[in-house]
Amino acid sequence: MMSMKRAFHTTAQVCGRARPKHVKFDAPKLRPPVPPTVKNLKVPEDHPLWQFFSDKKYLRPFSDLENTGRAWTVQELRRKSFDDLHTLWYVCLKERNILLRESQIYKTLAGPQAESNDRYKTISEEIRNTMWRIRHVLAERHRAWVNGMSELKNSYNEIAQEFEARYLSADAGRDVEMEAQLERFQYMMFGLNPMLAGNEANENVLRGLKKAATLRLKRFGSDQTEVDTVNDINEAFVLFTADHSPEGIADAIKTIKQYRAAGKGVSKDQEMSVLRDLVAESEKLLE
Incomplete structure (x- = not known):
């Protein structure tokens, strides 16, 4: 049995927060x-x-910009390969980023008179001319390629028949030469690498x-009649x-007979x- 006893509550005293003791700290030392x-x-x-800085300089003096050369001409760029033009484009782009950063800093430091004497901006415009001419040369090459492909389509049958006659009539002593010519033919006409x-999987x-498989079959398999055509891509x-x-x-x-x-x-x-x-x-x- 639970006993009951009358008394004063002591919960508040037990749960009460004790006063913290005073702790003396030393005076802080300021450095x-x-x-x-x-x-x-x-x-x-x-x-x-760092790619946005030339030789890690915050701002190049004008004296460092004296021997910057000139913009490339269209005639000079026409002699360059696609890889050279691609590399030159990104070299110009990188240099323009450096110059434009320096131009902004120069305007901040020089004030209103910076516009009339901004050497950084002048050189950047010269580089921009080179980049524009690179695009012009690439556009010329693209137009020439489109026109060439159009003419190739018009004369495709004539070119294919001429090569086929030359390839099939060559004697056995020219097998190596004919293999090289076949590789050039298939790449020129179809973009097919040896x-x-x-290669890209396209039509x-x-x-x-x-076509290349059929020509190989006609050249070396004309003495048999069981396999005289190429039925699907696996046979091709x-x-x-196969060895040429x-x-x-x-x-x-x-192998085709077993297939x-x-x-x-x-299909x-x-x-x-x-x-x-x-x-x-x-x-x-x-790989």
């Missing part, structure tokens, strides 16, 4: 402030923002693969990757998917 300075900052040597790896490459791939010789094509014909005897085949609407797989497998083999 002299550290003035902000560039020397206190450690910037890594490979920091990407190695399947690196043009698919046509080129079948076997002939395309009677023995290589003979082995490819045996047909097994009742295998690829027209599935050939593009198969081509992508073949290109991917070829690229893995080169």
